[in-house]
Amino acid sequence: MATEQQYFEQGTILSEYMEKMSRLKDDSFRVYNGFNLPEDEAFFTALKEANLHVLVITEDWCGDAMMNNAILRKVAEATDLDVRCVLRDQNLELIDAHLTNGGRAIPVYLILNAEGDVVGKWGPRAPEVQQYVMDKRATLPPKDSSDFGTKQTELFVGITEEYASNDQFWQYVYEDIRQTFEQLMK
Numbered sequence: 001m002a003t004e005q006q007y008f009e010q011g012t013i014l015s016e017y018m019e020k021m022s023r024l025k026d027d028s029f030r031v032y033n034g035f036n037l038p039e040d041e042a043f044f045t046a047l048k049e050a051n052l053h054v055l056v057i058t059e060d061w062c063g064d065a066m067m068n069n070a071i072l073r074k075v076a077e078a079t080d081l082d083v084r085c086v087l088r089d090q091n092l093e094l095i096d097a098h099l100t101n102g103g104r105a106i107p108v109y110l111i112l113n114a115e116g117d118v119v120g121k122w123g124p125r126a127p128e129v130q131q132y133v134m135d136k137r138a139t140l141p142p143k144d145s146s147d148f149g150t151k152q153t154e155l156f157v158g159i160t161e162e163y164a165s166n167d168q169f170w171q172y173v174y175e176d177i178r179q180t181f182e183q184l185m186k
Contacts, residue, residue: 001093005116008055011084014073021060027164032070035170037078043178044079050185052119053082055110057095063156064124065107067163071173072109100124109177111184120184126176129169133159 002010012020018028054072058065069085076083088095088106095104098121111120125133136155141148163169 001097003116004055004094004110004112004118007086007091007094008053008084008112008116011055011086014056014069014076014083014085017056017058017085018069018073023060024063024066024160025060027063027160028066028070030164031067031170032073034167035071035074035174037074037174040178043182046185047075047079047081047181050181051114052181052184053112054084055112056083056085057088057091057098057108057110058085058106059088062106063160063163064105064129066160067169068107068109068123068125068173068177071170072177075174075177109180111181120180122177122180126169126172128172129163132162132169 018025018032021028054076056065056069056072058069060066072083075081086094088104092104095106095108098108098110099105100108100123105124107123109122110118111122113119136159140151140155145151
């Protein structure tokens with residue numbers, strides 16, 4: 001397997017990735033254009049000086065990635081953080097080395113130091129967003145129910161809309177990403 005640094009070097013810059021999205025692009029830009037970074041100059045300065053970079057494992061059909069990547073992009077732009085993306089489904093060896101609870105959940109943000117070593121990981125959701133999703137999933141009928149597929153599709157559409165419009169979710173994501181970086185910069 002290639003190293004995470006090698007994947008990073010071959011990755012697509014996050015802004016270019018977002019421009020090339022074929023699915024959920026409009027929603028991702030709703031988040032990007034709607035989210036305003038808080039006044040957080042001490043954090044931004046520390047992150048600029050930390051000499052870190054981020055490898056994002058993502059796909060453009062993923063609602064979590066749609067929301068989270070837009071917020072990470074705002075952080076990256078404020079701090080000159082180099083962020084590059086690779087597609088999960090084309091890099092199974094990479095995602096399989098960074099599973100979340102045994103699954104290929106995305107996005108996964110691998111935080112690399114100057115030497116290219118993985119020093120941190122974030123994703124796929126902020127805890128508050130995870131709780132929201134779990135609560136919503138609990139309303140689904142049993143999997144063997146005749147209307148499970150329809151109800152699951154409706155649920156995913158609703159969650160995606162919530163991700164694209166709920167600025168409190170955006171703040172949760174920002175705060176959780178921020179905490180992850182702060183832990184690495186101590």
